[in-house]
Amino acid sequence: MATAAGEIxxxxxxxxxxxxxxxxxxxxxxxxxxxxxxxxxxAVVFLAIGGVLGLLVxxxxxxxxxxxxxxxxxxxxxxxxxxxxxFWIIFFEMAILYFASAVLLNCRLAAxxxxxxxxxxxxxxALLTDFTVLQGDSSVMFTSYVPLxxxxxxxxxxxxxxxxxxxxxxxxxxxxxVAREERTYEGSVPLVTFGAxxxxxxxxxxIASGAIILIPTWLWSLGYIGHIDTLMYKLxxxxxxxxxxxxxxxxxxxxxxxxxxxxxxxxxxxxKVSRTAFLFYILFLQLASAHHLLVEPGLSSEWKVFNTSxxxxxxxxxxxxxxxxxxxxxxxxxxRNGYVHGMFEWLRRAPWGNPAFSGMFxxxxxxxxxxxxxxxxxxxxxxxxxxxxxxxxxxxxxxxxVAGTTLAFMALTYLVLPLIFRxxxxxxxxxxxxxxxxxxxxxxISLFMLGAGTLGVARRHWDITxxxxxxxxxxxxxxxxxxxxxxxFAILATVGGALYVAITVASVLFGRPVHERNALHALGPxxxxxxxxxxxxxxxxxxxEGFGHLPGTYTLVAVFFVAFALYYFxxxxxxxxxxxxx
Amino acid sequence: xxxxxxxSRVWWNEPVATGELVWIGIAFLWGLFMFFMMIYxxxxxKQNLSAEVYRVKPDRYVKKVEAFVEQYRIGDEGDTGYxxxxxxxxxxxxxxxxxxxxxxxxxxxxxxxxxLHLSSADWQHGFSLQPVNLNIQVHPGxxxxxxxxxxxxxxxxxxxxxxxxxGHHQMTGRIRVVEPGQGR
Ligand code: HEM
Ligand SMILES: [Cu+2]
Ligand SMILES: [Cu+2]
Numbered sequence: 001m002a003t004a005a006g007e008i009x010x011x012x013x014x015x016x017x018x019x020x021x022x023x024x025x026x027x028x029x030x031x032x033x034x035x036x037x038x039x040x041x042x043a044v045v046f047l048a049i050g051g052v053l054g055l056l057v058x059x060x061x062x063x064x065x066x067x068x069x070x071x072x073x074x075x076x077x078x079x080x081x082x083x084x085x086x087f088w089i090i091f092f093e094m095a096i097l098y099f100a101s102a103v104l105l106n107c108r109l110a111a112x113x114x115x116x117x118x119x120x121x122x123x124x125x126a127l128l129t130d131f132t133v134l135q136g137d138s139s140v141m142f143t144s145y146v147p148l149x150x151x152x153x154x155x156x157x158x159x160x161x162x163x164x165x166x167x168x169x170x171x172x173x174x175x176x177x178v179a180r181e182e183r184t185y186e187g188s189v190p191l192v193t194f195g196a197x198x199x200x201x202x203x204x205x206x207i208a209s210g211a212i213i214l215i216p217t218w219l220w221s222l223g224y225i226g227h228i229d230t231l232m233y234k235l236x237x238x239x240x241x242x243x244x245x246x247x248x249x250x251x252x253x254x255x256x257x258x259x260x261x262x263x264x265x266x267x268x269x270x271x272k273v274s275r276t277a278f279l280f281y282i283l284f285l286q287l288a289s290a291h292h293l294l295v296e297p298g299l300s301s302e303w304k305v306f307n308t309s310x311x312x313x314x315x316x317x318x319x320x321x322x323x324x325x326x327x328x329x330x331x332x333x334x335x336r337n338g339y340v341h342g343m344f345e346w347l348r349r350a351p352w353g354n355p356a357f358s359g360m361f362x363x364x365x366x367x368x369x370x371x372x373x374x375x376x377x378x379x380x381x382x383x384x385x386x387x388x389x390x391x392x393x394x395x396x397x398x399x400x401x402v403a404g405t406t407l408a409f410m411a412l413t414y415l416v417l418p419l420i421f422r423x424x425x426x427x428x429x430x431x432x433x434x435x436x437x438x439x440x441x442x443x444x445i446s447l448f449m450l451g452a453g454t455l456g457v458a459r460r461h462w463d464i465t466x467x468x469x470x471x472x473x474x475x476x477x478x479x480x481x482x483x484x485x486x487x488x489f490a491i492l493a494t495v496g497g498a499l500y501v502a503i504t505v506a507s508v509l510f511g512r513p514v515h516e517r518n519a520l521h522a523l524g525p526x527x528x529x530x531x532x533x534x535x536x537x538x539x540x541x542x543x544x545e546g547f548g549h550l551p552g553t554y555t556l557v558a559v560f561f562v563a564f565a566l567y568y569f570x571x572x573x574x575x576x577x578x579x580x581x582x
Numbered sequence: 583x584x585x586x587x588x589x590s591r592v593w594w595n596e597p598v599a600t601g602e603l604v605w606i607g608i609a610f611l612w613g614l615f616m617f618f619m620m621i622y623x624x625x626x627x628k629q630n631l632s633a634e635v636y637r638v639k640p641d642r643y644v645k646k647v648e649a650f651v652e653q654y655r656i657g658d659e660g661d662t663g664y665x666x667x668x669x670x671x672x673x674x675x676x677x678x679x680x681x682x683x684x685x686x687x688x689x690x691x692x693x694x695x696x697x698l699h700l701s702s703a704d705w706q707h708g709f710s711l712q713p714v715n716l717n718i719q720v721h722p723g724x725x726x727x728x729x730x731x732x733x734x735x736x737x738x739x740x741x742x743x744x745x746x747x748x749g750h751h752q753m754t755g756r757i758r759v760v761e762p763g764q765g766r
Binding site (some may be wrong): 024067070071074104141145147148185186187188189190191192229230231245257258260261262265266267268269271272273274278293294295296298299300301313314316317320321324325329333358380381382385387388389390445454455456458459460461462463468469470471472473475503510534550551553554557560561564565568572575576578579582 | 623624748
């Protein structure tokens with residue numbers, strides 16, 4: 001029964017209401033479903049707020065427009081960072097955690113009432129911080145480096161939000177335990193759940209770092225603590241700030257695998273390899289706070305080199321592996337589905353008209369080419385001298401967290417709507433274009449900020465003409481051009497973002513209900529499936545069985561590697577021309 | 583499928599395809615290479631940030647910079663009100679970052695090395711030398727000494743690229759580089 005309010009299932013002696021998903025035949029705990037909806041809705045609301053703020057920032061940094069006055073600009077920039085990087089992403093990740101545990105494991109959610117407490121705390125914290133920032137006296141950027149001081153409620157809001165997120169993670173872990181005890185699945189957890197576990201483990205570490213630094217800072221803002229060391233603050237803060245980006249990476253890689261699995265029936269080429277790559281994230285990414293501190297005084301080079309290479313770049317290795325195994329899994333699945341001609345038929349005839357697929361694949365490509373390559377370059381000890389605190393930095397992370405994570409989450413939404421909200425996606429014709437608009441916009445702002453940063457333009461800066469400075473300075477004209485183009489692509493990204501919000505809200509409110517009959521149709525265009533997924537007799541047990549040769553993927557990976565290596569060496573060349581420094 | 587448990591319970595000894603193994607090998611070697619590249623640059627490269635840092639009370643540092651300006655001042659930077667300071671090659675040079683300026687204006691000689699001291703009187707600031715594009719973080723309480731060698735003459739600007747409050751975008755400084763032996 002797809003549409004009935006649910007039946008009472010007795011699992012392990014505890015009653016839970018569930019329905020059976022008509023597409024996947026999984027039992028879906030209605031409590032989990034409500035929580036997924038609530039968190040997803042909150043996420044979209046904060047994305048809408050944060051996206052508008054991002055547009056205002058970009059329009060101000062466009063010298064010809066220069067929209068806001070300076071105080072408002074710094075306030076809006078602070079709010080932009082908080083609303084998108086923290087609130088949008090983490091609410092969505094909570095939804096993913098509940099989905100990857102309760103839904104994928106066929107299980108009831110452990111302690112839904114705690115998950116609701118978590119949700120309420122997160123909403124309250126986010127609102128408190130937002131309102132405090134809007135008062136105007138807490139424009140300290142989301143990093144709030146001491147001795148910049150925000151009013152106490154700024155920190156308190158973030159602490160409440162973090163406590164909420166921590167409780168959410170505990171509910172997730174609790175659900176894993178419940179699923180094991182009640183034997184709701186066979187063997188090992190699915191790869192996507194494994195990725196979510198990686199995300200949640202890192203989240204716990206992240207939130208602990210956040211507590212260690214934000215609680216004293218809050219007390220300091222209240223006057224109970226006299227002094228906070230500026231360098232120590234940064235070191236611990238980035239223990240939270242960077243690790244939280246690893247949550248995002250783990251989560252969106254899991255989303256890539258999930259979308260490929262649901263739409264194309266893709267299987268991991270090798271469970272072992274993909275899981276080990278997730279494990280690398282857990283083991284090696286926490287050290288990464290170092291690469292935010294490469295040009296700080298007071299830290300030794302040995303420490304910087306060791307920690308930025310995360311012990312021989314093993315975490316980067318994790319991403320490089322996923323960068324091959326995700327397209328590889330897609331290619332193997334498509335070849336199995338009958339798209340065997342030439343090198344790229346599998347990709348050409350992939351369901352590009354399905355926004356879940358196009359969003360996922362654009363996210364994969366841009367995360368790798370833009371966010372990934374620039375990130376490794378930026379995180380190289382000496383190269384950082386040419387980039388620290390320039391627009392290169394936001395350029396890099398709009399490649400990772402906007403073109404990568406945000407776009408992946410948008411893509412997933414097109415499956416969450418039919419599968420969880422049980423609504424058809426409204427305006428499928430527009431939805432088809434949404435990932436392209438947002439993706440090209442996000443890719444554009446990333447590239448042009450990278451470009452402006454390469455020319456030395458400072459980040460978080462209101463006026464690159466230095467009209468009010470006593471000692472004047474002019475950036476090269478190309479820098480102005482870069483910021484103009486950034487503004488144009490920001491408009492594109494905003495249109496794409498607004499379309500996403502509109503489609504999501506409209507579908508939730510007015511979308512045609514999904515029944516058993518139209519369930520598959522509601523997922524959007526799908527490729528032909530020669531063999532139904534799941535019948536392991538014919539398709540092989542793991543993704544690469546019988547499809548070990550993947551020429552298209554090898555070509556893509558080779559192109560990526562050449563681009564990476566060339567760009568890496570070009571930057572060393574630039575560095576060698578810099579004033580000698582020792 | 584990645585959303586279902588692995589089909590065989592014992593998935594960890596399934597064979598890995600050759601293509602996958604090759605890529606893992608390449609990626610691992612590349613990581614090693616990038617790791618050794620940073621070490622190599624410490625040995626052979628000319629652009630490495632020094633780790634010479636001392637704790638200093640911000641007001642003590644201000645005093646040091648004032649004494650330095652007193653000693654080597656050769657005039658004013660136009661009518662900006664900034665002292666123009668020309669320290670001898672090889673000497674210790676001081677720059678003070680404070681809300682919202684880099685003080686004083688320095689005059690250096692091309693091809694000579696200087697021990698540049700950087701610290702802040704108040705908040706964190708960003709020393710961003712333009713258009714060279716050389717960026718160093720500046721903290722209050724930490725005196726960072728970097729040896730710097732200008733390779734071209736001209737007028738260079740210092741832009742603050744760490745957000746430091748309402749006047750952040752007005753915070754600039756200037757370094758003049760002259761041909762060796764000129765201008766003093
Ligand atoms: C419409 C989409 C967006 C546009 C046009 C946009 C544009 C910008 C611009 C121009 C900056 C300012 C760079 C600076 O002056 O330093 C910025 C900063 C930032 N953006 Fe976005 N952005 C968008 C979406 C996002 C999303 C979805 C995220 C996160 C998931 C994000 C995260 C950030 C962060 C963390 C900062 C840094 C704030 C700071 O320096 O404190 N942005 N964005
Ligand atoms: Cu400053
Ligand atoms: Cu500043």
